[in-house]
Each structure stands twice: as structure tokens, then as C-alpha cells.
Amino acid sequence: MKIVFAGGSGHSDRVISTYETIPGAVCTAFCRTGRSENPKAAARIPDLREYADAVEMMEAEKPDILVSDGFFSTHAPIAAEALKRGISVLSDKPAATAFEDYLALAELVRKPGAPLYWGLLTSRYQDCFYTAKKLVEGGAVGKVRMLNSQKSYTLGNRHEFYRHAETYGGTIPWVSIHAIDWMAWVSGLKYTSVYSVQSSACNRGHGDLEMTAISVLEMEDGCTASIHSDYYRPNGAKVHGDDRLRVAGTEGVLEVRGSKVYLLNAENDGETPLPLLSPPRPLFPDFVRALHGGTGSLISPEDSLYATYVALKARESAETHERILL
Amino acid sequence: MKIVFAGGSGHSDRVISTYETIPGAVCTAFCRTGRSENPKAAARIPDLREYADAVEMMEAEKPDILVSDGFFSTHAPIAAEALKRGISVLSDKPAATAFEDYLALAELVRKPGAPLYWGLLTSRYQDCFYTAKKLVEGGAVGKVRMLNSQKSYTLGNRHEFYRHAETYGGTIPWVSIHAIDWMAWVSGLKYTSVYSVQSSACNRGHGDLEMTAISVLEMEDGCTASIHSDYYRPNGAKVHGDDRLRVAGTEGVLEVRGSKVYLLNAENDGETPLPLLSPPRPLFPDFVRALHGGTGSLISPEDSLYATYVALKARESAETHERILL
Numbered sequence: 001m002k003i004v005f006a007g008g009s010g011h012s013d014r015v016i017s018t019y020e021t022i023p024g025a026v027c028t029a030f031c032r033t034g035r036s037e038n039p040k041a042a043a044r045i046p047d048l049r050e051y052a053d054a055v056e057m058m059e060a061e062k063p064d065i066l067v068s069d070g071f072f073s074t075h076a077p078i079a080a081e082a083l084k085r086g087i088s089v090l091s092d093k094p095a096a097t098a099f100e101d102y103l104a105l106a107e108l109v110r111k112p113g114a115p116l117y118w119g120l121l122t123s124r125y126q127d128c129f130y131t132a133k134k135l136v137e138g139g140a141v142g143k144v145r146m147l148n149s150q151k152s153y154t155l156g157n158r159h160e161f162y163r164h165a166e167t168y169g170g171t172i173p174w175v176s177i178h179a180i181d182w183m184a185w186v187s188g189l190k191y192t193s194v195y196s197v198q199s200s201a202c203n204r205g206h207g208d209l210e211m212t213a214i215s216v217l218e219m220e221d222g223c224t225a226s227i228h229s230d231y232y233r234p235n236g237a238k239v240h241g242d243d244r245l246r247v248a249g250t251e252g253v254l255e256v257r258g259s260k261v262y263l264l265n266a267e268n269d270g271e272t273p274l275p276l277l278s279p280p281r282p283l284f285p286d287f288v289r290a291l292h293g294g295t296g297s298l299i300s301p302e303d304s305l306y307a308t309y310v311a312l313k314a315r316e317s318a319e320t321h322e323r324i325l326l
Numbered sequence: 327m328k329i330v331f332a333g334g335s336g337h338s339d340r341v342i343s344t345y346e347t348i349p350g351a352v353c354t355a356f357c358r359t360g361r362s363e364n365p366k367a368a369a370r371i372p373d374l375r376e377y378a379d380a381v382e383m384m385e386a387e388k389p390d391i392l393v394s395d396g397f398f399s400t401h402a403p404i405a406a407e408a409l410k411r412g413i414s415v416l417s418d419k420p421a422a423t424a425f426e427d428y429l430a431l432a433e434l435v436r437k438p439g440a441p442l443y444w445g446l447l448t449s450r451y452q453d454c455f456y457t458a459k460k461l462v463e464g465g466a467v468g469k470v471r472m473l474n475s476q477k478s479y480t481l482g483n484r485h486e487f488y489r490h491a492e493t494y495g496g497t498i499p500w501v502s503i504h505a506i507d508w509m510a511w512v513s514g515l516k517y518t519s520v521y522s523v524q525s526s527a528c529n530r531g532h533g534d535l536e537m538t539a540i541s542v543l544e545m546e547d548g549c550t551a552s553i554h555s556d557y558y559r560p561n562g563a564k565v566h567g568d569d570r571l572r573v574a575g576t577e578g579v580l581e582v583r584g585s586k587v588y589l590l591n592a593e594n595d596g597e598t599p600l601p602l603l604s605p606p607r608p609l610f611p612d613f614v615r616a617l618h619g620g621t622g623s624l625i626s627p628e629d630s631l632y633a634t635y636v637a638l639k640a641r642e643s644a645e646t647h648e649r650i651l652l
Contacts (some may be wrong), residue, residue, distance in 0.1 A: 004353040026647075040453060113547075142529060144536060145525070145527070145538055145556070145558060146540070146554060146556055146558070147527055148476070148554045150474070150572075152574070152579070163450075165463075174447040193523075194520045195542065195649065196542075197519075197542055197543075197550045198550070199471065199548040199549070201547065201548040202469060202471055202473070202576050211471060212471055212548050212550050212574070213470040213550075214472070214542045214551075214552045215542075216521065216522075216523055216540045216542045216552070217523075218523050221488075221527065222525035223525070224523045224524070224525055224529040224538050224539075224540050225540075225554055226540045226542070226554055228472060228474045228550075228552055230471070230472055230574045232471060232472070232575065232578075232593065233579065233590070234577070234578050234579070234590060234591055236592060237590060237596070238595070246476075248478070248538070248556045248558040249558065250528050250558070250560075251560070252560055253478070253558060253560070254557065255512065264559070264560060264563060266454050266559055266560065266562060269564070270563070294363055304503055321519075322649070323521065323647055323648070323649070
């Protein structure tokens with residue numbers, strides 16, 4: 001099983017750190033897709049061949065799996081080239097930064113007999129979110145009525161491609177998308193409308209990059225949801241991100257905060273962190289298992305497309321100031 | 327200084343518990359304004375005369391101050407009758423539940439030489455929110471860029487008047503209004519637009535009462551804000567409410583949670599609660615001081631109107647599914 005990297009930094013680390021546990025898996029090549037620094041893949045895996053271009057790499061290497069995490073605008077076109085060649089794809093989110101790219105990709109992903117396509121929906125493999133999913137599925141909060149999420153990152157000094165809307169795609173598709181995904185996943189509900197606001201003011205010279213974004217969403221059954229994302233976590237903060245989720249239901253309230261899970265219901269006081277559950281296996285082994293026909297994976301091709309669809313519509317709402325039906 | 331109560335339950339306790347500290351203050355009468363249970367005022371203050379009607383009470387007692395906290399739809403008409411008679415008013419929020427009542431009240435409040443009118447914006451006198459205000463004013467988070475709030479209550483078994491939109495007014499004007507007020511107060515910024523969603527599903531037989539409501543607001547300078555409110559805190563929870571505020575700014579993040587204040591910036595780790603400050607005096611003594619011409623109070627007539635104006639527009643947005651400019 002031959003693996004190549006387009007980008008090879010960012011969330012490729014999910015592959016780099018686990019591929020050796022998979023019998024027969026071998027990483028052979030990478031390309032930079034515009035990033036100039038030496039990617040993690042090249043630094044941590046010996047003897048990777050470098051190509052100037054993703055298509056040239058696919059043609060020469062004929063890989064089984066392409067891992068794509070270059071500039072965010074390259075995710076969709078590179079994934080499309082791979083799928084057309086019968087290569088399975090593990091792509092960072094968002095699946096696309098332009099809506100027309102999303103539509104073209106979705107058609108390829110949904111084609112009968114298409115190679116496997118997954119987005120790197122990494123939060124699903126964090127113990128805290130996995131535990132939240134299992135508890136909510138098990139009825140810990142009763143019927144889910146409202147979900148509220150936070151994403152907060154440190155800004156630091158970001159690569160040039162974050163500073164241009166064409167290559168970055170926006171804070172909603174890059175940051176809020178995690179919460180868009182985990183709220184649908186944890187609740188099992190689809191979104192029915194979205195409205196967003198955002199601002200790129202006070203972004204310390206980061207061009208187009210939006211420093212804050214808020215989306216409010218309606219879901220099936222009159223359930224409601226919101227996400228606020230920002231880059232205002234101070235650079236000196238001990239932990240890079242501050243992800244939070246709150247799920248209010250007819251029988252209680254569950255919270256994910258500081259990678260811990262709290263539950264307030266008839267049996268739990270909401271103040272003592274609950275024991276965490278772990279997913280059966282990490283993301284990349286789960287992907288390879290699905291590739292071999294295994295069922296019960298934490299991600300599906302449709303879920304991967306859905307998070308991007310909602311994120312791109314949420315961004316469109318922020319740009320048009322209109323509520324958008326989903 | 328003669329004080330009477332229209333309602334005499336709910337937030338009248340701010341007056342009941344402090345009026346004796348004010349030289350010459352005396353409470354003489356109450357009316358129920360539709361509540362059937364014996365109000366707190368009558369239970370805790372000896373020898374209050376009871377009247378069948380607020381206007382009759384004002385005519386007979388000729389009070390200096392009317393405290394109004396009956397059915398929420400009665401706040402505006404009763405306050406209007408008092409102001410027309412030269413009686414100062416301390417009214418629970420919202421100032422009005424119908425927009426036409428709000429407009430009529432605002433005209434009376436703003437008339438030159440009008441008696442003093444304050445809304446019971448009780449959160450401003452909580453140590454945690456007062457401390458947040460002072461820290462943000464002092465530059466602890468730099469320039470404010472995003473504010474996010476939570477209000478969460480236990481539902482219990484609410485009085486009949488909560489179950490009808492005409493007497494209750496809605497969860498946004500009754501619950502979210504606190505956060506609408508404290509975010510404008512803490513940041514010093516005005517709102518420029520609002521969009522809301524809400525749901526009255528799964529409300530355990532409470533008629534029209536909305537169990538969840540989310541508002542997202544734009545503010546001056548591209549600052550953004552959100553509020554999510556719900557009644558899903560389990561009935562057995564140790565504390566009735568779970569108020570939260572998060573303020574993200576160019577230099578740090580401040581949080582109010584569990585009545586404590588946390589600050590993450592160059593000097594603070596975000597995990598150690600900060601020492602709390604207390605307001606110079608409680609709400610009612612502050613009101614009386616303003617009545618005597620004192621300056622520097624924590625509430626003003628304009629602030630009291632403003633929170634209601636924004637709350638009623640936020641409710642209108644939830645009803646029309648439209649973004650509303652403020």
C-alpha cells in the first residue's frame with residue numbers, strides 16, 4: 001500500500017505517526033503544493049522522493065492513497081485528480097474553498113465505485129469529543145435541543161497563504177468547520193439554515209484573515225446551534241486551542257472543555273470530569289480499515305462533504321448578510 | 327420617601343432587602359398585577375396596604391417611587407402611568423414586551439424633567455460582572471473584538487403567565503436581555519444588527535415559552551457578539567442559573583463563569599480566578615442616590631431603554647427570520 005503526500009505538513013501528522021502500524025504501508029513521495037518550508041513528512045520519513053507537482057507525483061508513483069494538506073484551495077483540485085486516477089484520498093478540511101470546486105468534487109466522490117474519500121475530521125478522534133458522542137447517543141442529555149461551540153486559536157505569525165482569501169478560504173471553512181462537523185456528528189441531526197457574521201479587523205497584518213466568526217444554525221426538529229471562532233488566544237497561552245462544546249437536552253447538559261467532559265443530569269453534578277472513552281483506533285488506521293471494506297468507521301465520505309457544504313454556505317452568509325437555507 | 331410595589335415578587339427583593347438602609351424610606355403598599363400568590367413584599371414587610379390595581383394605588387398613596395415587577399406585559403403601562411404622575415420608576419426588564427409600548431414609554435422617560443426611570447439590570451451589581459466591566463475598561467483584554475454569553479435557567483413549574491406570549495413576552499426579552507445589557511455595558515459598544523433563532527419545542531407543557539434562543543449581533547467597529555439562552559438546566563441543579571460571558575480582545579480573553587472571573591493575557595494564566603471587585607453600593611441605594619442627583623451610578627434611563635429596544639428587535643428577528651439593523 002503506497003502513500004504519497006501533497007503538502008505533507010499540517011494534519012498529515014495523523015498519517016506520519018501511525019502508518020508504520022499498518023502491515024505493508026509505505027510512504028514514497030511528497031510535493032509541496034506551494035509551501036516553501038520542508039514539510040513534516042519529509043523531515044520525519046526517510047528517503048521520500050520530492051516532486052514539483054501533485055499530478056506528476058501521482059503519474060510517476062501510482063500510489064494507493066494520496067494525503068492532501070497543502071494550501072487549502074488546493075485540496076479539491078488535487079483530490080479530484082487523484083479520484084479520477086483511482087487513488088483514494090485523505091484530504092484536510094475544508095474539502096474545497098470554492099463552491100464550484102466542492103460541487104465537482106462531490107460528483108466524483110459519489111460516483112458508483114469511486115475510490116474512498118475522507119476529510120481529516122480530526123476532532124472525532126479526540127477522546128473528549130468521542131466520549132461526548134457516545135454519551136449523547138446513549139441518552140445522557142435526553143433529546144438534544146441546543147448545541148453551542150467555541151473554537152479559539154493563537155494567531156502567531158501565519159504563513160503567507162493564510163493572508164489571502166483565495167488560498168486560505170476563510171476562518172469559517174478552516175476553523176468553524178470542526179464545530180460544524182462535531183455538532184452534527186454528536187447530535188445525529190442535519191442543519192436546515194445558517195447565518196454568520198465575521199470580522200478581519202485587528203488581525204496583526206494578516207491580510208484577509210478573519211479573526212472572529214460567529215454562525216448560528218437551525219437543525220432538524222427545531223434544534224438550534226451556534227459556533228464562535230477566533231484567533232485571539234494570546235500567543236503565550238500554554239495550549240494552542242480552546243475547543244468547547246455544550247449540548248443542552250431535555251434531560252441534562254453535557255460540556256467539553258479543556259479536553260474534559262462534564263455532564264449535568266439526574267446522576268451527575270456537572271463539575272466532576274467523567275472518565276474518557278477512546279475511539280477503537282486512530283484516524284489513519286480507521287481509514288485503511290474502511291478501504292478494506294471494514295464498517296463502523298468514525299468518518300464517511302458523505303460526512304466529509306457535508307461539513308464543507310455547510311461551512312461554505314456559512315461563509316456565504318457572512319459575505320451576503322443573509323440567512324441561507326441548507 | 328414613600329415606596330409602593332406593583333407585583334412585589336421577583337426582583338423587588340433588591341428593594342425589600344435594602345430600603346431600610348436609606349434614611350426616611352418607607353414601603354406602604356402593594357398590588358398583585360395578576361399574580362395570585364402572596365408577594366415577597368407583603369410577606370417580608372409588615373403592614374403593607376393592598377390595592378386591587380396599580381393606578382388606584384398610585385392615586386391613593388402618592389408614592390415617590392413605584393417598583394414594578396408584575397406580569398412582564400404590565401411593566402410598560404404601569405411605568406407610564408407612574409411617570410405621568412411624577413412618580414419615579416424602578417421596573418423589571420424588559421421595560422416593555424410590545425414595541426408600541428416601548429415607544430410610548432421611551433417618550434415619557436426622555437421628556438425633559440421626567441421622573442427617574444431605571445430598569446432592574448441586576449447583573450451589573452453582581453461582583454463578577456462588575457469586575458469584568460472594570461477589567462475590560464482598564465484594558466485587560468486590549469480592544470474588545472468579540473463577546474459571547476450564556477444564560478441557562480432551570481424551568482421548574484412556571485406560573486401560568488410565563489406560558490402565554492402576551493403576558494411573558496418571550497425568552498429573548500426576559501432572559502437574553504441580561505446578556506444584551508452586560509455585553510454593551512462591559513464593552514462600551516452599541517449594537518448595529520441582530521439575528522436570532524428560537525424554539526418552544528419540548529417545554530414540558532409551558533405553552534408559548536421558548537426553551538432555547540440564540541442571537542448573534544454585530545457591534546460598532548466590526549465587533550461581534552452572541553448569546554445562547556435556555557431553560558434546560560436540570561431542576562435538581564445546585565445553582566439556579568449558569569451565566570457566562572467571554573470577552574476576546576486584541577490583548578487577551580476574559581471569562582465570567584460560576585460567578586468567578588478568569589483572565590488570559592500576558593500576565594494571567596486564564597485558570598486562576600481573579601480577586602473580585604464590588605460595586606460601590608447595591609442597586610436600590612444607587613437608584614435613590616441618582617434620584618438625589620448623584621452621578622456615577624451603574625444604570626441610566628437610556629441604558630434601561632436600550633437593552634429592551636435591542637431585545638425586542640432580537641425577538642422580532644427570531645419571528646421573521648430576518649437580520650434586523652439596529
